[in-house]
Amino acid sequence: MSSEAQRVLIRSAGGLDRLELAPAEAPPPQAGEVRIAVEAAGVNYADTIVRRGLYASAKELVGWPITPGFEVAGRIEDVGPGVEGFAPGDRVFGLTLFGGYTQRLTLPADQVFHLPDSLSMAQGAAILVVWLTAWYALFELAHPRPGQTLLVHSAAGGAGGSIVQLGKLAGCRVVGIVGRAEKVAEARALGADEVICKATDDLWAKAKALAPQGYDVVLDATGVETLKESYAHLRRPGKLVVYGFASMMPKGGRTNWLKLIAGVLRTPRFHPLKMTNLSSSVMAFNLSYLFDQKEILMDGVRQLLGWLAEGKLQVPTVSEFALSQVGEAHAAIESGRTVGKLVLVSPR
Numbered sequence: 562m563s564s565e566a567q568r569v570l571i572r573s574a575g576g577l578d579r580l581e582l583a584p585a586e587a588p589p590p591q592a593g594e595v596r597i598a599v600e601a602a603g604v605n606y607a608d609t610i611v612r613r614g615l616y617a618s619a620k621e622l623v624g625w626p627i628t629p630g631f632e633v634a635g636r637i638e639d640v641g642p643g644v645e646g647f648a649p650g651d652r653v654f655g656l657t658l659f660g661g662y663t664q665r666l667t668l669p670a671d672q673v674f675h676l677p678d679s680l681s682m683a684q685g686a687a688i689l690v691v692w693l694t695a696w697y698a699l700f701e702l703a704h705p706r707p708g709q710t711l712l713v714h715s716a717a718g719g720a721g722g723s724i725v726q727l728g729k730l731a732g733c734r735v736v737g738i739v740g741r742a743e744k745v746a747e748a749r750a751l752g753a754d755e756v757i758c759k760a761t762d763d764l765w766a767k768a769k770a771l772a773p774q775g776y777d778v779v780l781d782a783t784g785v786e787t788l789k790e791s792y793a794h795l796r797r798p799g800k801l802v803v804y805g806f807a808s809m810m811p812k813g814g815r816t817n818w819l820k821l822i823a824g825v826l827r828t829p830r831f832h833p834l835k836m837t838n839l840s841s842s843v844m845a846f847n848l849s850y851l852f853d854q855k856e857i858l859m860d861g862v863r864q865l866l867g868w869l870a871e872g873k874l875q876v877p878t879v880s881e882f883a884l885s886q887v888g889e890a891h892a893a894i895e896s897g898r899t900v901g902k903l904v905l906v907s908p909r
């Protein structure tokens with residue numbers, strides 16, 4: 562690979578204009594590391610919150626400047642001492658704690674996996690974060706039983722769509738919620754048994770009609786806009802899994818600090834005494850704080866790649882953007898209009 566490799570750099574918090582291209586620096590791999598010539602980088606909604614300077618783990622672990630991105634696919638360029646199983650030229654994909662929007666990246670080898678021949682580079686960069694998010698929410702936290710009913714917000718998106726798929730794999734009845742009518746087909750294609758469209762349906766009236774006894778599990782990354790009702794629509798016993806707060810953010814444009822502060826203040830508090838009597842649990846997680854839980858995450862990766870090999874999981878719909886179009890990719894995922902995954906590609 563030429564020495565002109567580039568990466569996306571954000572020097573300070575703000576809008577799309579903060580996304581600039583800069584030379585990519587990836588040190589030679591040390592013991593236990595590999596260097597990857599990156600050909601595709603997954604875009605996650607969280608990356609836009611990183612850009613806005615509101616993502617806690619980015620501020621704690623990296624600060625400014627920062628290159629966002631949690632996942633890449635590419636080819637092995639160099640292998641550090643002691644690394645077995647990888648050789649230059651191998652097609653791989655992997656997880657990274659930030660830094661993924663780049664054309665060259667050095668990573669611990671245990672965060673890197675061989676890319677199945679059936680997947681393109683863009684598909685490889687599209688699955689690890691959303692599938693692991695869905696796996697962790699369902700199989701580490703909620704443990705749904707076959708036959709139980711799940712309510713899944715943003716069911717045509719990256720993480721939500723993956724929860725729909727894994728929920729069906731777990732034998733559950735899945736009710737998906739989407740924000741726009743054109744997303745209904747995507748949620749159904751992923752396996753949702755019923756889809757509620759917030760633009761055309763009365764969300765909570767329909768949710769009640771579809772599960773009069775309530776939902777065994779509700780999976781909510783919308784946040785303040787829906788959390789109170791998500792909890793109110795649990796059955797007894799029921800579990801609310803919280804993993805994002807998109808509704809505090811604008812659908813494009815500048816951060817609205819008044820909306821953000823109002824959102825924080827309006828976020829419901831759940832009382833342990835009432836929760837106990839209702840047998841209703843609230844669980845939450847952020848994968849970016851779980852990178853040291855490698856045993857758990859690797860269990861997830863093994864299981865997910867096994868399901869992929871058995872044809873039980875379908876790769877999300879992927880929309881590709883050149884690395885230089887990173888602003889368009891951020892604008893798209895912030896707009897609330899996208900389905901599936903967005904990926905930045907740097908083909909060789």
Ligand SMILES: NC(=O)c1ccc[n+]([C@@H]2O[C@H](COP(=O)([O-])OP(=O)(O)OC[C@H]3O[C@@H](n4cnc5c(N)ncnc54)[C@H](OP(=O)(O)O)[C@@H]3O)[C@@H](O)[C@H]2O)c1
Pocket residue numbers: 604605606607690691694714715716717718719720721738739740741744782783786804805806807808809810811812846847848849894895896897898899900901902
């Ligand atoms: N905790 C974790 O470890 C973790 C990991 C991955 C993702 N997440 C969270 O999961 C959510 C989805 O992430 P993703 O990367 O898969 O993105 P995505 O679902 O593909 O795209 C974001 C979706 O969120 C909804 N949305 C966006 N802005 C909104 C707003 N202002 N108000 C209400 N809804 C809005 C829209 O879907 P609808 O209108 O159809 O609902 C939009 O399409 C995000 O909140 C993200 O932070 C958390």
